[in-house]
Amino acid sequence: MSQAQLDALLALFRKYPFDPAVGEGPRRRLMDRMGEVFAPPPQVAVEPVALGGVPAERLTASADGPALLYLHGGGYVTGSVASHRHLGGLLAAEMQGTVHVLDYRLAPEAPFPAPLDDAVAAWRALAAERGGRPAGIAGDSAGGGLAFATALRCRAAGLPMPNCIVGLSPWVNLGTESESYDKLGPLDPTLSREAAAWYADRYLAGADPRDPMASPLFADLAGLPPVLIQVGDREVFFGDAASMHQSLLAAGVEARLSVWQRMFHAWHLSWPQLDEGRAALAEAAAFIRESLSA
Incomplete structure:
Protein backbone atom coordinates (compact mmCIF):
# COMPACT_ATOMS: atom_id res chain seq x y z
CA MET A 1 0.00 0.00 0.00
CA SER A 2 1.11 3.55 -0.69
CA GLN A 3 0.42 5.49 2.48
CA ALA A 4 0.62 8.69 0.44
CA GLN A 5 -2.16 7.45 -1.86
CA LEU A 6 -4.41 6.60 1.07
CA ASP A 7 -3.70 9.82 2.97
CA ALA A 8 -4.47 11.94 -0.08
CA LEU A 9 -7.81 10.23 -0.64
CA LEU A 10 -8.83 10.41 3.00
CA ALA A 11 -8.02 14.11 3.10
CA LEU A 12 -10.07 14.70 -0.06
CA PHE A 13 -13.11 12.82 1.22
CA ARG A 14 -13.06 14.56 4.58
CA LYS A 15 -13.19 17.95 2.87
CA TYR A 16 -16.74 17.10 1.79
CA PRO A 17 -18.67 15.71 4.80
CA PHE A 18 -22.23 14.52 4.31
CA ASP A 19 -24.73 17.38 4.20
CA PRO A 20 -28.40 16.30 4.34
CA ALA A 21 -29.44 19.64 2.85
CA VAL A 22 -27.82 18.78 -0.49
CA GLY A 23 -30.41 17.29 -2.84
CA GLU A 24 -30.37 14.48 -5.33
CA GLY A 25 -29.40 16.56 -8.36
CA PRO A 26 -26.09 17.93 -7.05
CA ARG A 27 -25.19 14.52 -5.62
CA ARG A 28 -25.77 12.87 -8.98
CA ARG A 29 -23.74 15.45 -10.85
CA LEU A 30 -20.87 15.11 -8.40
CA MET A 31 -20.78 11.32 -8.65
CA ASP A 32 -21.06 11.34 -12.44
CA ARG A 33 -17.96 13.52 -12.62
CA MET A 34 -16.01 10.31 -12.09
CA GLY A 35 -16.77 9.58 -15.74
CA GLU A 36 -15.00 12.81 -16.70
CA VAL A 37 -11.98 12.25 -14.46
CA PHE A 38 -11.42 8.51 -14.88
CA ALA A 39 -11.53 6.34 -17.99
CA PRO A 40 -11.69 2.58 -18.52
CA PRO A 41 -8.52 0.85 -19.71
CA PRO A 42 -7.82 1.74 -23.36
CA GLN A 43 -8.17 -1.85 -24.58
CA VAL A 44 -11.82 -1.97 -23.41
CA ALA A 45 -14.48 -1.19 -26.03
CA VAL A 46 -17.49 0.82 -24.78
CA GLU A 47 -20.88 0.38 -26.44
CA PRO A 48 -24.32 1.68 -25.40
CA VAL A 49 -26.88 -1.12 -25.33
CA ALA A 50 -30.24 -2.01 -23.78
CA LEU A 51 -30.95 -5.10 -21.69
CA GLY A 52 -34.61 -5.91 -21.23
CA GLY A 53 -35.46 -2.35 -22.20
CA VAL A 54 -33.09 -0.89 -19.59
CA PRO A 55 -30.19 1.28 -20.83
CA ALA A 56 -26.70 -0.05 -20.17
CA GLU A 57 -23.13 0.03 -21.42
CA ARG A 58 -21.30 -3.02 -22.68
CA LEU A 59 -17.60 -2.90 -21.78
CA THR A 60 -15.69 -5.53 -23.73
CA ALA A 61 -12.12 -6.66 -23.35
CA SER A 62 -12.78 -10.03 -24.98
CA ALA A 63 -16.09 -11.07 -26.53
CA ASP A 64 -15.12 -14.72 -26.01
CA GLY A 65 -14.58 -14.38 -22.25
CA PRO A 66 -16.92 -14.46 -19.24
CA ALA A 67 -19.91 -12.09 -18.98
CA LEU A 68 -21.12 -10.05 -16.04
CA LEU A 69 -24.10 -7.85 -15.20
CA TYR A 70 -22.82 -4.98 -13.06
CA LEU A 71 -25.11 -2.94 -10.79
CA HIS A 72 -23.63 0.39 -9.75
CA GLY A 73 -23.67 1.84 -6.27
CA GLY A 74 -24.85 5.25 -5.14
CA GLY A 75 -27.48 4.53 -2.51
CA TYR A 76 -30.18 3.87 -5.15
CA VAL A 77 -30.29 7.67 -5.55
CA THR A 78 -27.06 8.47 -7.41
CA GLY A 79 -24.67 6.65 -9.73
CA SER A 80 -24.85 5.74 -13.40
CA VAL A 81 -22.89 4.18 -16.21
CA ALA A 82 -20.81 7.38 -16.24
CA SER A 83 -19.77 7.11 -12.59
CA HIS A 84 -18.92 3.43 -12.87
CA ARG A 85 -17.58 3.09 -16.42
CA HIS A 86 -13.97 3.05 -15.21
CA LEU A 87 -14.73 0.39 -12.58
CA GLY A 88 -16.63 -1.83 -15.01
CA GLY A 89 -13.90 -1.33 -17.58
CA LEU A 90 -11.15 -2.53 -15.28
CA LEU A 91 -13.27 -5.55 -14.29
CA ALA A 92 -13.74 -6.39 -17.97
CA ALA A 93 -9.99 -6.11 -18.57
CA GLU A 94 -9.12 -8.23 -15.54
CA MET A 95 -11.78 -10.83 -16.43
CA GLN A 96 -10.80 -10.74 -20.12
CA GLY A 97 -14.52 -10.70 -20.79
CA THR A 98 -17.55 -8.43 -20.97
CA VAL A 99 -19.19 -6.31 -18.27
CA HIS A 100 -22.64 -4.79 -18.72
CA VAL A 101 -23.08 -1.73 -16.45
CA LEU A 102 -26.81 -1.15 -15.98
CA ASP A 103 -28.36 2.33 -15.83
CA TYR A 104 -31.32 1.33 -13.67
CA ARG A 105 -33.90 3.88 -12.51
CA LEU A 106 -33.13 5.89 -9.39
CA ALA A 107 -35.05 6.98 -6.30
CA PRO A 108 -36.85 9.05 -5.21
CA GLU A 109 -38.39 9.30 -8.70
CA ALA A 110 -38.41 5.50 -8.99
CA PRO A 111 -38.28 4.03 -5.47
CA PHE A 112 -38.21 0.38 -4.35
CA PRO A 113 -38.74 -1.96 -6.12
CA ALA A 114 -38.15 -0.14 -9.45
CA PRO A 115 -34.34 -0.65 -9.50
CA LEU A 116 -34.88 -4.33 -8.69
CA ALA A 142 -26.36 -0.40 -3.14
CA GLY A 143 -25.57 -2.34 -6.30
CA GLY A 144 -24.10 -5.12 -4.17
CA GLY A 145 -27.33 -5.45 -2.23
CA LEU A 146 -29.25 -5.25 -5.50
CA ALA A 147 -27.16 -8.10 -6.93
CA PHE A 148 -28.30 -10.38 -4.10
CA ALA A 149 -31.91 -9.22 -4.40
CA THR A 150 -31.86 -9.86 -8.15
CA ALA A 151 -30.70 -13.43 -7.65
CA LEU A 152 -33.33 -13.96 -4.95
CA ARG A 153 -36.10 -12.63 -7.20
CA CYS A 154 -34.89 -14.88 -10.03
CA ARG A 155 -34.89 -17.88 -7.71
CA ALA A 156 -38.47 -17.15 -6.64
CA ALA A 157 -39.65 -16.65 -10.24
CA GLY A 158 -37.91 -19.75 -11.62
CA LEU A 159 -35.68 -17.65 -13.88
CA PRO A 160 -32.11 -18.63 -14.80
CA MET A 161 -29.78 -18.02 -11.90
CA PRO A 162 -26.42 -16.28 -12.09
CA ASN A 163 -23.39 -18.53 -11.76
CA CYS A 164 -21.83 -16.25 -9.15
CA ILE A 165 -22.51 -13.09 -7.14
CA VAL A 166 -19.90 -10.51 -6.16
CA GLY A 167 -20.70 -7.84 -3.58
CA LEU A 168 -18.19 -4.99 -3.24
CA SER A 169 -18.88 -3.24 0.08
CA PRO A 170 -22.48 -4.47 -0.32
CA TRP A 171 -25.42 -2.67 1.32
CA VAL A 172 -27.42 -5.68 2.46
CA ASN A 173 -29.36 -4.10 5.36
CA LEU A 174 -31.12 -0.77 4.84
CA GLY A 175 -31.54 -0.45 8.59
CA THR A 176 -28.74 1.22 10.54
CA GLU A 177 -28.80 -0.79 13.76
CA SER A 178 -25.39 -2.42 13.30
CA GLU A 179 -22.83 -1.40 15.90
CA SER A 180 -20.37 -0.89 13.05
CA TYR A 181 -22.02 2.49 12.46
CA ASP A 182 -20.95 3.52 15.96
CA LYS A 183 -17.54 1.88 16.09
CA LEU A 184 -16.35 2.47 12.53
CA GLY A 185 -18.23 5.62 11.57
CA PRO A 186 -15.32 7.85 12.66
CA LEU A 187 -12.97 5.80 10.45
CA ASP A 188 -15.11 5.72 7.30
CA PRO A 189 -14.71 9.02 5.40
CA THR A 190 -17.37 8.25 2.80
CA LEU A 191 -20.38 6.92 4.73
CA SER A 192 -22.17 7.31 8.07
CA ARG A 193 -25.41 6.32 9.80
CA GLU A 194 -26.94 9.68 8.87
CA ALA A 195 -25.98 9.28 5.21
CA ALA A 196 -27.20 5.68 4.99
CA ALA A 197 -30.55 6.65 6.51
CA TRP A 198 -30.91 9.56 4.06
CA TYR A 199 -30.45 7.27 1.06
CA ALA A 200 -32.57 4.47 2.54
CA ASP A 201 -35.51 6.79 3.17
CA ARG A 202 -35.55 7.87 -0.46
CA TYR A 203 -35.28 4.36 -1.81
CA LEU A 204 -37.77 2.71 0.52
CA ALA A 205 -40.43 5.46 0.31
CA GLY A 206 -42.19 3.95 3.32
CA ALA A 207 -41.47 0.28 2.58
CA ASP A 208 -40.22 -1.98 5.35
CA PRO A 209 -36.40 -1.83 5.59
CA ARG A 210 -36.44 -5.49 6.60
CA ASP A 211 -38.15 -6.57 3.38
CA PRO A 212 -35.69 -9.17 2.07
CA MET A 213 -35.93 -7.75 -1.45
CA ALA A 214 -34.63 -4.45 -0.08
CA SER A 215 -32.38 -5.88 2.63
CA PRO A 216 -31.24 -9.35 1.51
CA LEU A 217 -29.54 -9.92 4.86
CA PHE A 218 -33.01 -10.99 6.09
CA ALA A 219 -33.74 -13.33 3.17
CA ASP A 220 -33.69 -17.11 2.92
CA LEU A 221 -30.38 -17.40 1.08
CA ALA A 222 -30.47 -21.11 0.30
CA GLY A 223 -29.78 -22.00 -3.30
CA LEU A 224 -27.69 -18.98 -4.21
CA PRO A 225 -24.59 -19.53 -6.36
CA PRO A 226 -21.01 -19.01 -5.10
CA VAL A 227 -20.53 -15.59 -3.53
CA LEU A 228 -17.59 -13.27 -2.93
CA ILE A 229 -18.04 -10.37 -0.51
CA GLN A 230 -15.31 -7.75 -0.24
CA VAL A 231 -15.47 -5.26 2.61
CA GLY A 232 -13.08 -2.78 4.19
CA ASP A 233 -12.29 -3.13 7.87
CA ARG A 234 -12.94 0.61 8.31
CA GLU A 235 -16.37 0.94 6.74
CA VAL A 236 -19.74 1.16 8.46
CA PHE A 237 -21.15 -1.75 6.40
CA PHE A 238 -18.56 -4.13 7.87
CA GLY A 239 -20.88 -5.68 10.47
CA ASP A 240 -23.74 -6.31 8.04
CA ALA A 241 -21.36 -7.68 5.39
CA ALA A 242 -19.87 -10.11 7.92
CA SER A 243 -23.37 -11.14 9.04
CA MET A 244 -24.35 -11.73 5.42
CA HIS A 245 -21.35 -14.01 4.99
CA GLN A 246 -22.33 -16.00 8.07
CA SER A 247 -25.93 -16.29 6.87
CA LEU A 248 -24.79 -17.49 3.46
CA LEU A 249 -22.64 -20.19 5.03
CA ALA A 250 -25.49 -21.21 7.33
CA ALA A 251 -27.73 -21.55 4.26
CA GLY A 252 -25.23 -23.90 2.60
CA VAL A 253 -23.95 -21.35 0.07
CA GLU A 254 -20.30 -21.38 -0.97
CA ALA A 255 -19.23 -17.93 0.19
CA ARG A 256 -15.97 -16.06 0.72
CA LEU A 257 -15.49 -12.95 2.85
CA SER A 258 -12.47 -10.89 1.82
CA VAL A 259 -11.63 -8.20 4.39
CA TRP A 260 -9.33 -5.41 3.20
CA GLN A 261 -7.32 -3.71 5.90
CA ARG A 262 -7.53 0.06 6.31
CA MET A 263 -10.02 0.34 3.46
CA PHE A 264 -13.08 2.61 3.50
CA HIS A 265 -16.47 2.08 1.88
CA ALA A 266 -16.36 1.23 -1.85
CA TRP A 267 -12.65 1.92 -2.21
CA HIS A 268 -12.85 0.09 -5.54
CA LEU A 269 -14.06 3.27 -7.24
CA SER A 270 -10.70 4.86 -6.43
CA TRP A 271 -8.64 2.27 -8.30
CA PRO A 272 -6.90 4.87 -10.54
CA GLN A 273 -5.55 6.51 -7.36
CA LEU A 274 -5.28 3.58 -4.97
CA ASP A 275 -3.38 0.34 -5.49
CA GLU A 276 -5.82 -1.54 -3.25
CA GLY A 277 -8.70 -0.59 -5.52
CA ARG A 278 -7.03 -2.22 -8.50
CA ALA A 279 -5.98 -5.25 -6.44
CA ALA A 280 -9.50 -5.77 -5.08
CA LEU A 281 -10.98 -5.71 -8.58
CA ALA A 282 -8.33 -8.17 -9.73
CA GLU A 283 -9.36 -10.49 -6.89
CA ALA A 284 -13.02 -10.13 -7.86
CA ALA A 285 -12.23 -10.83 -11.52
CA ALA A 286 -10.30 -13.98 -10.60
CA PHE A 287 -13.26 -15.21 -8.55
CA ILE A 288 -15.63 -14.53 -11.45
CA ARG A 289 -13.41 -16.36 -13.94
CA GLU A 290 -13.08 -19.30 -11.55
CA SER A 291 -16.84 -19.46 -10.90
CA LEU A 292 -17.87 -19.15 -14.54
CA SER A 293 -15.43 -21.78 -15.73
CA ALA A 294 -16.44 -24.36 -13.09
Missing part, protein backbone atom coordinates in the same frame (compact mmCIF):
# COMPACT_ATOMS: atom_id res chain seq x y z
CA ASP A 117 -37.45 -4.65 -11.49
CA ASP A 118 -34.92 -3.15 -13.92
CA ALA A 119 -32.13 -5.43 -12.73
CA VAL A 120 -34.28 -8.56 -13.10
CA ALA A 121 -35.39 -7.51 -16.60
CA ALA A 122 -31.77 -6.91 -17.58
CA TRP A 123 -30.59 -10.21 -16.13
CA ARG A 124 -33.36 -12.10 -17.95
CA ALA A 125 -32.26 -10.49 -21.22
CA LEU A 126 -28.56 -11.17 -20.62
CA ALA A 127 -29.25 -14.79 -19.69
CA ALA A 128 -31.25 -15.23 -22.90
CA GLU A 129 -28.48 -13.57 -24.91
CA ARG A 130 -25.95 -15.94 -23.36
CA GLY A 131 -28.04 -18.95 -24.41
CA GLY A 132 -27.14 -21.02 -21.36
CA ARG A 133 -23.50 -19.97 -21.18
CA PRO A 134 -22.51 -18.92 -17.65
CA ALA A 135 -22.71 -15.32 -16.45
CA GLY A 136 -22.52 -13.57 -13.10
CA ILE A 137 -23.92 -10.55 -11.26
CA ALA A 138 -21.86 -8.04 -9.30
CA GLY A 139 -22.28 -4.63 -7.75
CA ASP A 140 -20.88 -2.20 -5.24
CA SER A 141 -22.65 -0.68 -2.22
